[in-house]
Structure formats: C-alpha cells, structure tokens
Amino acid sequence: MRSFPGRPTAEAIPDVLIVGGGVIGCSIAYHLALGGARAQVLERDYLAAGASGVAAGMLAPQVEAPFDDPFFALTLLGRAEHAPLAAALLDDVGLDVECRTSGILRVAMDEAERVELQRRMRWQTARGLRAEWIEPTELGDREPLLAGVAGRLLAGGLWLPDEGHVRSPRLVQGLATASVKRGARIAEGAWATAFELDGDRVVGVRTPTGVMRAGTFVLAAGVWSGDLARSAGLSLPVGPVKGQIVTLRALNRSPRQVIWSGECYLVPKVDGQVILGATEEDGNYDRRPTLAGMGHLAEAALEFLPLAGGFTVEGMWAGLRPAAPDRYPIVGRAPGRDNLILATAHFRNGVLLGPLTGRWIADFIRGGTLASELAPFGPERFAGASPSQGLEARRADLPGRAE
C-alpha cells in the first residue's frame, strides 16, 4: 500500500474532516474529492487497519437477507455501486480492486435449511431478483468440488448469480489513492482522541500533535466510534463483533464461486487465494486470531467440503466489525450537533455499503439532503424505547456464530 503522511498538517483548514481510514471514511473522502471539497482523513493506525483490512469483501445482500425490508433494499443499491466504482478506479489510478460477480452458492446442510432457503428464493424471485434452486444431484455441475459429496452431505443449494466479492484492502487503497490524487489529505498514525465543542458545534478534533479544525466532521471510526462520540456529548451504542478469517491456498482445486453454508463461507480470490470466514464473537475487542476461531472455521468448511482439508493455510486474521445493538448502520447527522455526521456501525456490511454510504454522505454534506433510503438508519432511533423502529433486528441466521 502506498504510504501517506503520518501527521496532520497545519495547512489550509479542510472543508470536511473524517475520522477513520477504513472503507467508509475513504469512500466519503473520495466522493467529496470528486466534488471538489477539501477532505482530510485521520486514521489512528494505517489505512484499512480495522475491519476493512480483514473483510473477505463479500458483495452478498441476497444470501444474507432472511426477509425483505428497507435494509435489504439498501444493500441491493450498495451492491450495484461496486462494478462501476471498480471500473472508475482502474481507469483513474490503475488499480484492480478485484470486483467479481462470481455468484454465490448457498448450500443447505439439512431439510430445515432447504425449506428456509427455498422460502428465500421465492420472495427474492417474486421481487425480480435472480435466485435458482439446485438439487443435490446437480450441485456438482455448478461446483465441481462438491461432485461426489453433494448428495451425501448436502440437501441442495441456492444459486445467486448476481452476488460476488471485491478485495477489500485494495478497495480502500484505490479510494484513498484516487482521493489524494484530487487533493484530499490522508494522515495515518493520526489518533483522534476527542472532539472539541463550542456550544453545540464541533470545532475541532484533538490529536496528540494538536487540534485539527474543519467546517464539517464525519465520524467513521468503526468500533472506536462510541468513545469519540462520547467526547461530543453523544451516546452511540457501537460495539465490536469480532470476525476471524483463515486465508488458504487451493492450487488447482479452488472453488468456482463463493460457497456459503450456515456456518462459514469460502471466497475464491483472483490470485488463487481462498478466504475462509468468518467467526462472529460479540463484545470481543481482542484483535488476535485464536485457535478456537480457526478450529470453528475448519470444522464448518470440512463438514460440507472434505476436499478443503487439502488446502494449505497461509494466514489467520481477525477484525472487529462495528455493530449497533440492532445490527443496522448508524448514518446521519448527530443529534444536536449540526456539523457532525455519523457513518458507522455497518457491522457485516461495511464493504458492501461503503461506496454507497460514501457517495450519499458526500451528497448530504454538499447539498444538505440525506438520501431518503437512509432515514431508518439514523442515530435518533436510539433515543426512544424501540431502537429498530419497525426494522426487525438481524441478529440470527448468519454464518460463524462462534461465541
């Protein structure tokens, strides 16, 4: 990754100061820079040091959606943003972010899963989306690695041809490089410790080397967002849901597409690497991978793909997904703080939603109107008794619940 200056400079005051150099912060900087605004990103470690650097980069709204709701609609829009952005970044800065519409095969381990996945297929196709049921005997045609075991270990699969994946750290790198090319500033090793207030307005961000001033501030600091929000007098319920992944090498036996079970996913990357993910460990701030995490993922993969036993292990990684109690993003103006925008808590969907969130937040800062699709996801939902305001919280039914 190219290096960025490590210190905030005392040069011209930026229009917008963004705290957080992950996919959300860098996407906001990119879209602001495209529109000619002076953006400054402060990143406490290095770009994509948090969840964005560990994410498998799944672009998978359909496979993750148990039901149709405003969040599902948002994630479909988020997915559509990626291919054009990848093409623009390739053209602009010559970086292939490896956005691929490989499709995802969601396998059913038993009859109960088969029934549930077929239910999803029905509502998704009725909504005009592509989703197709594959019987166990035909799974091997779709995924040669499953030939021979499909009828024995699996009860069928849901084929979702429009899903895919992107190389998450590269996406952050591409957004950052394109932003800097247009005049944005990115400071790594620049730890924002607190917001400074003057009455109801944020006037600066404190760092160990001084106070940075700006017109507008954006909080996109992942799991650290709650601490920073507190310094601005706000209570923001964002905590970590640790995710561990194992990177594998499959040589000539790489899966053709993403394979996803109820407990894990295998994502074949362009260079032959396969990412096996991901655990979900609530409230865990420890960013080190563990043997238990690896064991859980290995067991989950081998349960339906014995051939994965021959894949070699390259590395293990852990990241902290920032999550609100209802698991939906927190995006919008901070209550009572006119010039502070929140863009955090994207949980499992930071990469998927990053480009769209970035574009809409930049539009909001420029034009004053927030996309109506984001209305259910504002911070004000935590003020009342019912935090999800009619959205059914998505806590269950996702891979890797390792706790």
Ligand code: GLY
């Ligand atoms: N988006 C997949 C995950 O967070 O594991």
